Amino acid sequence: MSSADPDQNLSPAELAERDLQEKDRQAREAAEQAQLPYKWTQTIRDLEVSAPIPSNIKGRDMVVTLTKSKISVAIKGKEPIIEGDFPHPILVDESSWTLETTSNPPGKEVILHLDKVNKVEWWPHVVKGAPKIDVTKITPENSSLSDLDGETRAMVEKMMFDQRQKEAGGLTSDEQKKKELLEKFKADHPEMDFSNAQIG
Known part of the structure; x- marks a missing residue:
């Protein structure tokens, strides 16, 4: 398997069709998210959720419950604005x-x-049962990656690389390492037969 660009095997018509499907998916996702009574954004480390409420409401009128796995946000005596289990x-x-x-x-x-x-x-x-976004399409800004410590950043970059490679039908970073080790070993031991060697 090569890690070549998978798009080069598609005809212009197939590329256009795929772009159309992607735009359609994005529009559907945006419409579903717009229906929610709240807006939310995330970085790799945290989420921010905001919901409009009437201007006469004070902090003491709010009932907000946060546990490790659940959330409930409501105005006293009203239906919750957001309620459910976190994913x-x-x-x-x-x-x-x-x-x-x-x-x-x-x-x-x-x-x-x-x-x-x-x-x-x-x-x-934000909560199970709410419309989902396609997390494979998230491309974090480099600035937020640079905020991470070295080890975490390397892990996130590896995960993102592996995700892209999987989508493209290429080798993950671990598989590439194994392949490089095998190639080096082959070069060091020309007397051995590697015709049946498998990576994985």
Whole structure:
């Protein structure tokens, strides 16, 4: 298997069709996310969730429950704005919520900062059962990668590389290493027969 660009084997019509499917998928995903009563973004380390609330609401009117695996955000006496189980655990002590005044549109919003336990995992949604995003399409900004310590950054970059290689039908970094070791060993031992050698 080569790690060549998989696109080069596609005809212009197939490429156009694939681009159309990708745009369609993105539009569907965006429409599903827009239907949620909250907005959310994430980095590899944390999530930020925000939801508009009436401007007369004060902090004491909010009922916010955060546990390692669950969330509930509601205005007292009303249906929860967001409620459910997280797809992955959070660090409760590092997570928080605030009530902030917004100017555009005028009003308030509740903002939650959720700190992930696993700092190398993208979340497909905030709570199970909500519409998912395609985490394989996430390309983190290099700036957020540079914030990570060396070991974590190397692990994230390796995961991203392996993900791209898998999608392209190429070898993961571990498989490439094995292949390089085998090639070196072959060169050092020309007297041995490697015709049936397998990588994996």
